[in-house]
Amino acid sequence: MSIQKIALVGNPNSGKSSVFNQLTGLNQHVGNYPGVTVDKKTGSFPGKEGGKIKVIDLPGIYSIYPKSEDERVVFEILKDKGHKNYPDLCVVVVDVTNLERNLLLFTQLHDLKIPTILVVNMVDLLEGEGISVDLEKLSELLGGVPVIPMNARKGEGIEALKNAIYDFNQTTWTPFLKQYATHDHGLKHLPSPSEQIEDTDRRFKKITQILKFCVKRAEPSKSRKLISNRIDKVVTHPIxxxxxxxxxxxxxxxxxxxxxxxxxxxxxxxxxxxxxxxxxxxxxxxxxxxxxxxxxxxxxxxxxxxxxxxxxxxxxxxxxxxxxxxxxxxxxxxxxxxxxxxxxxxxxxxxxxxxxxxxxxxxxxxxxxxxxxxxxxxxxxxxxxxxxxxxxxxxxxxxxxxxxxxxxxxxxxxxxxxxxxxxxxxxxxxxxxxxxIRSRQKSFLIMEMPTYKIPRWSNVGITLWEKTKVFVWEAGRVIMAISIILWVLASYGPPNRIEKAVSAIPIPENVADDAKMSYEEQVSSVKLENSWIGLLGKQLEPAIAPLGYDWQVGIALITSFAAREVFVSSMATIYSVGEDFEDEATMLQRMRQEVNPRTGQSVYNLASGLSLMVFYAFAMQCMSTLAIVKRETKSWKWPLLQLVYMTTLAYIGAFITYNLLQ
Known part of the structure; x- marks a missing residue:
């Protein structure tokens, strides 16, 4: 059969993301599934005879029966052959050191009649864990499903996986549990909680029987075990x-x-x-x-x-x-x-x-x-x-x-x-x-401790590329728009206001460089003060003066409510408008030279600088975050409360900081 779209499925910490990175490299994209905030990672790799094979990295789950949003996304995709993200083939990634638990998910997918390849990952850990696995026997007992051994972190086995995908040919399907033998593809309805428990129990019993025939366990390597335990005793110590x-x-x-x-x-x-x-x-x-x-x-x-x-x-x-x-x-x-x-x-x-x-x-x-x-x-x-x-x-x-x-x-x-x-x-x-917020419910932390590993630098590199690309692109678009708007507002003002203010400045009779430079600095300052953004900043100044800020900082506070990082670009634009770049003064140098005419002190001193950092530490200045909170809580009540309490906390914190250090 011709494979055009595959889905990677597996438990958390099974190494599924490493398989995804090895298959797709930098050719990947991160978004969200429609209507939910679950990450959707997609990528592609070259097909055997040209073209691209699409890869969907589904969220890590333990069971096909949904108890969380992640599991529901996977369930909705895989239960319905007509779903637009339904794959031609599922690659199920399992941790070789936790086969019993990992194979539960595989058996559920298998019984949905989904074409499947089983990747047994982390085979490099077999010796250290004292485990040997007969993969041919495992394939036979699971109904002939292709089983590919891999060390995904190092890319070992990736070519074998690609060849298995290229040459995949679904043969006869054998149900894992007999009650699924007469089912058409898909689930007609979700099992009740009690039916889920019974189904899971039957699956684990059969998985345990299968593993007795193909998995042998010896005494794990004592040196590896001792080293791991010794490290954990230190890094998880209560002090x-x-x-x-x-x-x-x-x-x-x-x-x-x-x-x-x-x-x-x-x-x-x-x-x-x-x-x-x-x-x-x-x-x-x-x-x-x-x-x-x-x-x-x-x-x-x-x-x-x-x-x-x-x-x-x-x-x-x-x-x-x-x-x-x-x-x-x-x-x-x-x-x-x-x-x-x-x-x-x-x-x-x-x-x-x-x-x-x-x-x-x-x-x-x-x-x-x-x-x-x-x-x-x-x-x-x-x-x-x-x-x-x-x-x-x-x-x-x-x-x-x-x-x-x-x-x-x-x-x-x-x-x-x-x-x-x-x-x-x-x-x-x-x-x-x-x-x-009151509730009688109690919760518990249940998690796995992954084994210690030396970082795989290719995975680190891909992560860096993706996160930095998203940050620069997302921030860049906002900054570009705000920089243009801010420049326009800083360069123009009410009719004739800037011209009148500039004409009131006496033109120096002395043509010396110092006098000329002083005049130009006054002109630049007056132009900015009388621009639209300067007038807005002046209106805000009485409210922020107790925090140690002037009207120019007020402008940056306003613009950065779109995104916090816009503060820096706003300051760069404000201190560049009307500047003569021949003096080679960088933004930091121009900001250090600013003096508050009201106090006679440097605008950016220890008190005002730390006050401003405290304000930004507490203030909710990210419209995207508010939008996500609204989507997660299904109400505007909580994001608006968040905006109010964080802004209030920011103002009070900045006020206390400035007045303590003055």
């Missing part, structure tokens, strides 16, 4: 486990600052040269000003932080690849229970460090509605990657670049402190929501 986790976080943020500094400086100078080059290459006019003062600085304001974002994603991917992240989930469960959070809440909270949107989607694994709702409401308080550009810009402005205790960078410590502040705020908010 040392937390200390190790904090130390790892400290190393990550120190590395982000140290390793990203050179490429960031390079990018900053490149975009300065681009603005200068635009001025030189194009004729004077509105279009040239738009590109040189609006678009180029706006895009540069976000691209400059890509190195830090890449490093953050890289460290998270490495922690997941090694298996350490599961240990973090385990030890954090003890900490989170008193705050009214489900043990599974730690996954969204940690995922929130990358982005709140997929983190909130991850709450669908939480069964109890109260626990899930509390997690949704507090997850945006954890500092996501969109806040990272804001933090790093402000830290560079107000925090000295010096060592502490001889080996720690003060700027890296402050960055770590902002992330810890977000987690602390999330826990405190959870306590309040625990008191507000």
């Amino acid at each position: 040392w486990g937390y200390a190790i986790f904090l130390f790892i976080l400290l190393l990550i943020f120190q590395a982000i600052y140290e390793l990203a500094s050179v490429p960031m400086d390079l990018i900053d100078n490149v975009f300065l040269l681009l603005s200068q080059g635009t001025r030189d290459a194009l004729p004077p006019g509105v279009f040239t000003d738009l590109i040189a003062e609006g678009i180029v600085p706006g895009i540069g304001g976000i691209v400059i932080f890509v190195p830090q974002i890449v490093l953050l994603f890289a460290f998270i991917a490495i922690l997941e690849e090694t298996g350490y992240m599961s240990r973090v989930v385990f030890i954090m469960d003890r900490l989170m229970r008193p705050f009214g959070l489900n043990g599974k809440s730690v996954v969204p909270l940690i995922s929130g460090v990358a982005c709140a949107i997929p983190a909130i989607m991850a709450t669908r694994t939480i069964d109890q509605w109260k626990d899930r709702l509390i997690t949704i409401m507090v997850t945006p308080l954890t500092s996501c990657s969109a806040r990272l550009p804001v933090y790093t810009l402000l830290i560079a402005l107000v925090v000295p670049d010096k060592s502490v205790w001889g080996f720690m960078n003060l700027q890296g410590l402050v960055l770590l402190g902002m992330y810890l502040l977000g987690f602390a705020a999330a826990f405190l908010a959870a306590i309040i929501f625990k008191l507000i």
